[in-house]
Each structure stands twice: as structure tokens, then as C-alpha cells.
Amino acid sequence: MQRRDRQLGLLYALPIGVFLAVAFLAPILLVAAFSTMPPKVFSIWNMPDFSAYYTVITQGYWKTVAWSLGMSMAATLILFVVCWPLAYGMAKVFGRFSLVLTIGVVMTLFVSENIRLFGWVLTLMKGGLVEGYIRAWTGTGFDGLLYNVPVIVFGLCYVYLPFMLFPLAQGIAMVPEDARAAAFDLGATRWQIFREIELPLAMPGILVGSLLTFVLAAGALAETKLLGGQAVIVIAEEVETAFTYGQNWPLGAALAMVLIVIVGGIAIWGIGRADLDRMMGRR
Amino acid sequence: MGDQPILRINALTKRFNEFTALHGIDLNVRDGEFLAIVGPSGSGKTTLIRLLVGMDEPTEGAIWLRDSRIDAVPANKRPTCMVFQSLALFPHRSVGQNIEFPLKLRKVAPATRKARALELLELLRLPASYYDKRIDECSGGEKQRVALARALAFDPEILFFDEPLSALDYRLRKTLEKELKDLHRRTGKTFIYITHSLEEAMVMSDRIAIMKAGRFEQIAPAAEIYARPRSRFVAEFMGEVNLFDMVDGRVPGLRFGPRASNLFVGQTGTLVVRPESVALLAPGEEADVALEGIIESEYLLGSRVQYTVAREGAAPVTVEVLRENAVGGPGAPVVMGFGTSACHLIAPEARDAAA
Numbered sequence: 001m002q003r004r005d006r007q008l009g010l011l012y013a014l015p016i017g018v019f020l021a022v023a024f025l026a027p028i029l030l031v032a033a034f035s036t037m038p039p040k041v042f043s044i045w046n047m048p049d050f051s052a053y054y055t056v057i058t059q060g061y062w063k064t065v066a067w068s069l070g071m072s073m074a075a076t077l078i079l080f081v082v083c084w085p086l087a088y089g090m091a092k093v094f095g096r097f098s099l100v101l102t103i104g105v106v107m108t109l110f111v112s113e114n115i116r117l118f119g120w121v122l123t124l125m126k127g128g129l130v131e132g133y134i135r136a137w138t139g140t141g142f143d144g145l146l147y148n149v150p151v152i153v154f155g156l157c158y159v160y161l162p163f164m165l166f167p168l169a170q171g172i173a174m175v176p177e178d179a180r181a182a183a184f185d186l187g188a189t190r191w192q193i194f195r196e197i198e199l200p201l202a203m204p205g206i207l208v209g210s211l212l213t214f215v216l217a218a219g220a221l222a223e224t225k226l227l228g229g230q231a232v233i234v235i236a237e238e239v240e241t242a243f244t245y246g247q248n249w250p251l252g253a254a255l256a257m258v259l260i261v262i263v264g265g266i267a268i269w270g271i272g273r274a275d276l277d278r279m280m281g282r283r
Numbered sequence: 284m285g286d287q288p289i290l291r292i293n294a295l296t297k298r299f300n301e302f303t304a305l306h307g308i309d310l311n312v313r314d315g316e317f318l319a320i321v322g323p324s325g326s327g328k329t330t331l332i333r334l335l336v337g338m339d340e341p342t343e344g345a346i347w348l349r350d351s352r353i354d355a356v357p358a359n360k361r362p363t364c365m366v367f368q369s370l371a372l373f374p375h376r377s378v379g380q381n382i383e384f385p386l387k388l389r390k391v392a393p394a395t396r397k398a399r400a401l402e403l404l405e406l407l408r409l410p411a412s413y414y415d416k417r418i419d420e421c422s423g424g425e426k427q428r429v430a431l432a433r434a435l436a437f438d439p440e441i442l443f444f445d446e447p448l449s450a451l452d453y454r455l456r457k458t459l460e461k462e463l464k465d466l467h468r469r470t471g472k473t474f475i476y477i478t479h480s481l482e483e484a485m486v487m488s489d490r491i492a493i494m495k496a497g498r499f500e501q502i503a504p505a506a507e508i509y510a511r512p513r514s515r516f517v518a519e520f521m522g523e524v525n526l527f528d529m530v531d532g533r534v535p536g537l538r539f540g541p542r543a544s545n546l547f548v549g550q551t552g553t554l555v556v557r558p559e560s561v562a563l564l565a566p567g568e569e570a571d572v573a574l575e576g577i578i579e580s581e582y583l584l585g586s587r588v589q590y591t592v593a594r595e596g597a598a599p600v601t602v603e604v605l606r607e608n609a610v611g612g613p614g615a616p617v618v619m620g621f622g623t624s625a626c627h628l629i630a631p632e633a634r635d636a637a638a
Contacts, residue, residue, distance in 0.1 A: 182371035185336055185358045186385040186437055196384070200375045 028260070034253035042249060052254035061238060065258060068235040071149065072217030075156035076210050079164040082157070083209070087168035092177075098169075105162050113159055117226045120155065121146065124227075147229035155223035163212040171205015172198070207274040211267050218263050235259050287349075289314040289473050290335075290441060295344035295354075297330050304330040306497045307344060312441070317467045317474045319484035321520075322494030328477050329445070331494070335475065336443050337361045348440060365443040368450070370430040372418050378404075378429050379414035385437040403432040406469070408462075424455050431463075435470065444476040448483065460486045481521060485509075493517050509557075511627050518555045518629065523589075525561065525600050527554040529628065536574055536597045543571040546623050553629040558589060558603035560625030563610055563617050570620025576600060578615045592617060 036048035039055070055061075090098035108116065123129040126144030135141035145151060175198050183197045199206070221236040235255060242252030290312040297305040304327045312318050322328045333339040335346065337358035346354040353361055364385075372381050380387075382400040391399075401411050407428040413421070421429060427447060434442055444463075448456045464487045467474050478484055484491045485505040492502040493516075500520075501513040512518035515526060527534045532547045534554060539547065547554075564570060576592040579599060588609045590602045602619055610617060 176369070176371070178367050178369045178371035179373055181338060181358075182365075182367055183373075183384070185338070185364050186433070187359050187388045189359060192388060196387075197373065201373075 031253045031256050031260075034249050035257045037250040037253075039250055040248050052248075052250040055251055056254050056258060061235075061255060061258075064233050064235045064238050065262070067232045068218050068259070069262065071153050071156060071232075071234070072214050072220070074153050075160065075217045076164070076214045078153065078157050079161060079213055080168070080206065080210060083161065083164045083168050087165055088172050090165075090169040091172040102166075105165060109162060114222055114226070116159070117155060117222055120158070121226055124151065146227055147231050149228070149231060152223050152228040152231065155227040156217045156220060159220070159223065160213045160216050163216060164209040167205045167209035167212065168202070169205070171202035171209070174205065175201040204274040207270050211270045215263050215267055219259065287314055288312060289316075289349060290475075291345075291347040292335075293345045293347070295331075295334065295346065296342050297327075297334060297339070298342045304497050305334075305341075308497070308499055310492065310499065310502065312473060312475060315471050315473055316490065317464070317476065317488045318490050318492060319476045319478060319488035320492045320494060321478055321481050321484045323479060323520075325496075326494040327497040328479075328494050330497075332365070332443055332445055332475075332477050336363060336365045362439060363441040363443060364434050364437045364439040365445060366430050366434050366447045368445045368447060370426055370447060372426060372430055372433070374418050376418070377414070378409075378416045378418065378421065381418065381429055382432045382436050384433060399436060400432070403435055406435070407432050407466070423451050424459060427451070427459055431466070439472070441473045441475060444474065444478075446478050449478070449480070456483070463487055493520060512555060512629065514629060515553055518553075523558050523601050523603070525556045525558065527556070529554050536594055538573045540569065540571045540573070543623050543626075547628070550628060552631050555627040555629060556621055556625055558601040559587075561600065561602045561619050561621045563602065563604060563608065564620045566618075568618075568620070571623045572626070573618060573620040574600065575616065575618045578611065578613050578617060581612050590617075592619065
């Protein structure tokens with residue numbers, strides 16, 4: 001009986017398994033293979049020489065990697081701070097109003113990210129909504145608020161807010177009300193309850209939210225391009241450039257591999273710590 | 284046990300919008316006492332304990348802990364603490380860390396904390412090896428003890444309990460009831476225990492306060508409440524009981540001997556007689572009060588047998604006798620009797636108040 005169950009399980013997993021192999025694993029392997037090729041070739045049937053990695057290391061690409069990781073970390077941290085009270089309210093306080101909030105946040109996802117970002121461009125640019133009004137009212141204008149690092153981080157926070165908010169709310173919902181009350185009864189201050197009870201018990205949600213935000217933000221491109229102009233260049237943009245203008249697929253592949261390894265490593269480390277079973281309510 | 288009250292409740296009222304959960308109740312709790320507050324669900328006992336531990340504020344009235352008024356003090360600033368119904372142990376902390384939690388909040392040095400936690404483990408008869416155990420590795424009874432140890436680590440002036448045993452199976456509950464009583468004796472602390480189970484309250488407590496609809500019906504030692512209930516509600520709440528309405532010294536269907544007639548002359552009220560005080564009379568045997576009927580049903584209660592005896596034109600009577608005194612089964616006519624010493628008369632005012 002148990003053997004048949006296992007066979008059935010494998011059978012059921014077959015379609016998604018095939019799909020993952022074709023659509024997920026194969027491209028990664030292809031990219032990995034390309035990353036080892038000599039410069040500017042368009043086939044993986046050459047002698048690998050790993051020269052693209054040498055270029056990545058010597059040509060200062062670490063800076064763009066650092067910008068990507070740094071800004072996505074900043075966005076993750078800011079989103080955690082911003083979303084915690086909101087998620088807390090959704091999980092514990094708002095009641096039926098949290099459904100309205102959920103719908104509101106999800107609705108924004110129905111509009112393409114680029115269109116929403118262009119909205120911000122129109123709002124923040126010189127002669128845009130903000131600067132234009134201020135100039136009209138006060139008579140003095142300024143350069144607009146675009147094309148700097150903070151506005152990129154703001155863009156990342158804006159786009160990826162739902163990915164932090166919902167897992168966080170889920171995590172906070174897992175903190176038993178009694179544990180909080182007991183800590184309070186035993187003399188804990190609000191801050192101590194947060195640190196000793198809520199933070200550790202909501203940790204699976206915090207980890208999932210942070211990972212989603214971080215991973216997505218680290219590979220993000222549109223925020224830097226649209227809001228950031230040429231203020232900084234992020235790794236995803238270098239990858240795109242190498243594959244298109246640069247016509248150097250091995251370099252693009254090597255840059256992509258660097259990003260995949262770093263972000264994938266962090267993600268696997270994080271998921272290893274999150275109790276996903278408990279989050280899904282299976283335990 | 285000192286005579287000075289450790290806790291005084293004065294005209295305590297709690298209203299939720301239209302609904303009044305507590306109607307200006309008063310209570311004095313003696314230092315070192317084990318007081319059980321008993322009532323059916325909705326009687327206001329949970330509201331009361333929430334006010335007492337500081338998780339809610341009263342609408343009116345005052346709570347005094349010795350000489351300081353505490354009703355507006357939040358729970359984390361009060362020198363009392365509670366064992367929750369759910370126990371509310373911290374699942375992400377070990378047994379030792381759970382027990383040390385209140386000490387950690389007070390910034391007690393780790394070595395001192397650990398020493399105290401080990402002491403408490405011993406006091407609650409848990410092996411020292413449990414210090415590093417995870418909470419979800421503990422059984423129900425062990426969790427119970429960890430929760431108690433954590434509350435004792437707080438070193439509270441008063442320890443409150445919100446039905447912590449209600450989720451456990453019968454045998455474990457019985458064991459823990461005795462342990463809790465023993466712990467009360469050894470620590471000398473004041474225990475206030477909320478429960479809906481009268482049995483639990485009788486086993487453990489020095490005094491029982493019976494609540495009904497936001498008021499105390501009676502506050503007295505268990506034996507007194509059992510023998511001399513102040514109202515019909517209390518009499519019925521204390522388990523199986525026979526109640527007879529007496530008007531002007533007479534109860535229809537009951538034959539009073541000379542002693543009973545003299546005692547009850549002119550009296551009106553509710554006569555309370557416990558089933559075990561009613562005897563089955565042999566032919567020719569006399570009793571202060573006698574009545575007759577036909578056995579309707581028979582229940583075996585281990586060492587005792589309980590009969591429901593139907594009577595003509597009156598409510599059935601419950602009789603409980605030792606197994607060796609059992610008589611025939613259903614259908615057998617019986618004569619029953621009881622002495623005046625087993626009777627308690629509830630005054631009509633008290634009965635009306637309870638109705």
C-alpha cells in the first residue's frame with residue numbers, strides 16, 4: 001500500500017517535474033555552460049576557458065553587484081520596518097478591514113510595474129507633479145527628485161511591498177495571543193514582548209517576506225533605469241547590456257551566474273531556517 | 284495564614300456597552316489563602332480574573348493589594364501573575380528559558396537564573412535534565428508544571444489560575460489537583476483559582492466563592508457551602524440535591540415526626556437534603572421526616588447506588604445509599620427518611636434573589 005502511494009506520488013509529481021526541468025533547470029544549465037565559454041561566441045560547443053569570469057573580476061563588475069545587493073538589502077530593511085505595523089494591524093487589529101487592505105494592495109499588481117513606475121517618474125521629475133506645483137506656488141523650482149540612489153530604493157520598496165506585507169502578516173498571525181498576554185503578565189514591556197516573543201515567533205514570515213523582497217529586488221532592473229537614470233548601474237542591467245548591445249553572451253552569462261549563486265545561496269540559507277510547514281498551518 | 288487581607292475588592296463593576304458582567308462585587312482574600320472562584324460559563328469569573336491580573340480595567344470600584352490600589356495598574360507592573368488556561372508557554376524557548384523568562388526581564392544574572400530554574404524544577408518534581416528540553420517534547424502534565432514553575436519564578440504576591448487543568452484527562456487532573464494543593468502548602472502563597480468545576484474547587488481550596496450572573500452567591504469553606512447553601516442555585520450547583528418547597532412548616536408528601544414538626548413550625552422556604560442523607564427505611568423504622576415512592580431508575584456509582592424515586596403528585600427524589608444497603612430495582616415501592624440534622628432550610632428571600 002505504502003509503495004503504491006509512493007508510486008502515485010511520483011506520478012502526480014511528474015508533470016510539474018518535467019515542467020521545472022524544461023523551463024527552469026535547462027535555462028540555468030545553459031547559462032552556466034555559456035558562462036564558461038570564450039568571449040563573444042554564440043555556441044556552447046567551444047572549449048571552455050572561463051575568461052568571462054576573469055573579466056567579471058578584473059573589470060570592476062563587483063561594484064554593480066554591490067549596488068544591487070546593497071539597495072535590495074536597504075529596501076528589504078525599510079520594507080520590514082514599514083510593513084510590520086501594517087501587517088500587525090492586518091493580522092490582529094483591523095478585522096474585516098484587512099480584507100479591504102489586501103484587495104487594495106493586490107489591485108496595484110494588476111497594473112504593469114513599468115506603468116506604475118512611469119507614474120512616479122511623472123510625479124517626481126523636473127516639471128512633474130511635485131516640482132511643478134512647488135515652482136508654481138513658490139516661484140522657485142529645483143532639479144526634480146529623480147536620478148539618485150534613494151529614489152531607486154524608494155521604487156524598490158514601492159514595487160515589492162506586497163511581497164513583504166503578506167508573508168509578514170501571516171507570520172504575525174502565528175504568534176499566539178496568549179503568549180503575548182503571558183509575557184505582559186510576567187512583567188515584559190511592549191519592547192520586550194516584541195523582541196522576546198513576537199519577533200522570534202513571527203520569524204518564518206519575516207524570513208519568507210525578506211527573502212522574496214530581497215531576491216526580487218536584487219534582480220530588479222526597471223527601478224534603476226526609470227527612476228535612477230544613470231545614477232548607478234545594477235547587475236541586472238549589466239547582464240542585459242552584455243546580452244544585447246555588448247553581444248557578449250558568455251560575459252552576460254557569467255554575470256548572471258554570479259547573481260544566481262549569491263542570491264540563491266542567501267535564499268537557501270534563509271529557507272533552511274524558516275519553518276514553512278508551520279506557516280502553511282500543517283503543524 | 285494571616286488575618287490581614289492581601290487582596291480587597293470593593294464594589295467592582297464591569298460593563299461592556301449594554302451588558303454588565305460584574306455588579307459591584309466585594310471580596311476579601313486572606314494572605315496565604317487558596318480561594319476558588321467557581322461559576323458556570325457566563326457568570327463573570329473570567330471577566331473578574333482579567334480585572335484582577337490587570338488585563339482589563341473595571342468600570343467602577345477598586346482593587347487593593349495590601350495598601351496599594353492597583354485597579355489602574357497594567358498587568359506588567361503588578362506583582363501578581365497568572366497560569367493561563369492554555370498555559371501560554373513560549374514554544375520557541377526551552378523549558379529552562381521559559382522558567383527563567385520573568386527573571387531575564389528583571390536582568391537577573393544568567394547563573395542565578397539557572398540556579399533558580401533548577402530549584403523550581405525540583406520543587407515541581409521535574410528532573411533537572413528537563414532544563415534543556417523543548418516545550419513540545421513535554422507531556423500535558425509536564426507542561427502544566429513548567430507553567431507553574433514559570434509563574435513561581437516571577438515570585439508573585441498572588442498566583443492566579445484560569446482553569447489550567449480543564450484540558451487534561453481525568454486521572455492526570457486528579458493528580459495535579461493534589462500536587463497544586465501540596466504546592467500551595469509548601470510555598471505559602473495566596474492562590475486564586477478560577478474554575479467551572481466544583482469538584483476541583485472542593486478538593487483544593489480553603490474557601491469557595493460561587494459566582495452567578497456577575498455576583499457572588501456565597502463565599503464560604505466547601506463543607507459549609509455543601510451543608511448550608513444560601514440559595515437554590517448554590518444548592519443545585521453543589522451537585523445532586525433534593526429541594527422541597529416548605530410553606531408554613533409543611534411540605535406536601537412529607538410526614539414530619541415530632542422533632543421535625545417542632546423545628547419547622549411556621550417556617551417557609553426551601554428544604555435542602557443531599558441524596559446521601561436520605562435513607563431507605565425498613566418496615567416499622569422511624570425517621571424525623573419520612574416520605575414514600577416507587578423506584579424509577581437505579582444507577583451504580585461504584586461503592587454507592589443512586590435511585591431516582593418517583594412520587595405521586597410531586598417531583599422525584601434522589602437517594603444515594605451504600606451498595607450493601609441496596610434494595611430492589613425499578614418498580615419496587617420504598618419508604619425513605621432523613622433526620623433533621625441533615626436538613627437545611629433556605630430562607631425565601633435568598634431563594635428569590637437566586638431565582
